[in-house]
Amino acid sequence: MHFTEAKGILTGSGGRYGMNIYRGCTHGCIYCDSRSRCYQFTHPFEDIEVKRNAPELLEQALRSKRKKCMIGTGSMSDPYMHCEEELGLTRRCLEIILNYGFGLAIQTKSDRILRDIDLLDEINRSAKCVVQMTLTTFDDELCRIIEPNVCSTKRRIEVLEQMRERGIPTIVWLTPILPYINDTDENITSILNECVRVGVKGVIDFGMGLTLREGDREYYYAALDKHFPGMKERYIRQYGNSYEVPSPNAKRLTEIFRKICWEHDIMSTPDACFGYMQEFPEKYPQMSIFDY
DSSP: OEEEOOSOOEEEETTEEEEOSEESOSSOOTTOGGGSGGGOOSSOTTSOEEETTHHHHHHHHHHTOSSOOEEEEOSSSOTTSTHHHHHOHHHHHHHHHHHTTOEEEEEESOGGGGGGHHHHHHHHHHSOEEEEEEOOOSSHHHHHHHSTTSOOHHHHHHHHHHHHHHTOOEEEEOOOOOTTTTOOHHHHHHHHHHHHHTTOSEEEOSSSEEEOOTTHHHHHHHHHHHHSTTHHHHHHHHHTTOSEEEOTTHHHHHHHHHHHHHHTTOBOSHHHHHHHHHOOOSSOOOOOGGGO
């Protein structure tokens, strides 16, 4: 990793703000869009760029804002990568968000978030906190291939369960779904049944497939050659250089997804989920485990 002094930390406007404390990732997910060349990385993706002054910049920004709102983090770089254990920058930023009375929508794949569950609980009690967890592959052996340097799906579900016990609302990202790899009825149904069991508020799906861009595509295809011989050629024959790579099973999987979510009153559109995460009501009632 290497350190940088950032000029700013919050992006967005109109009461919708996001931040990324780190740049790059060490989780090694074979499909990661953040590797794409359009993001103009000038250093190796695994050489994490650390915005060491992120807490100071965040405090300056929140101190100057009159209207409270939700602060999002984790969209481009996971706030709980391996280096967070040593640096603790995410935790310091959570403390600042709590101190200034703002809300938090935080996204991760890591169980390291449990280290900060006390702060997440306090933010949720004083304002609002939504924890987002990515779940793609129920089978843990396959998960270790697709997402090699992060905790298993079963462990992430345990994290969601612990959030429920605290009354902290959760959103699951059911994406990406990789054609011919994890695009099965069994995988989607198993993940969604666990979402029902642990009481998630919503599930985000972008069409049962994945996207591939320059930089991301090459890394993904190299992983296919390593772990799924012959699969790259199958992708090239069917998709060429397309950006959107939908599963051939997308229609059926989407029907399963919508049916389970509808039956259990789980938000199932991106608009509904994002709307919920961005909403910062004047008086936010903390959720009870009995609200699920």
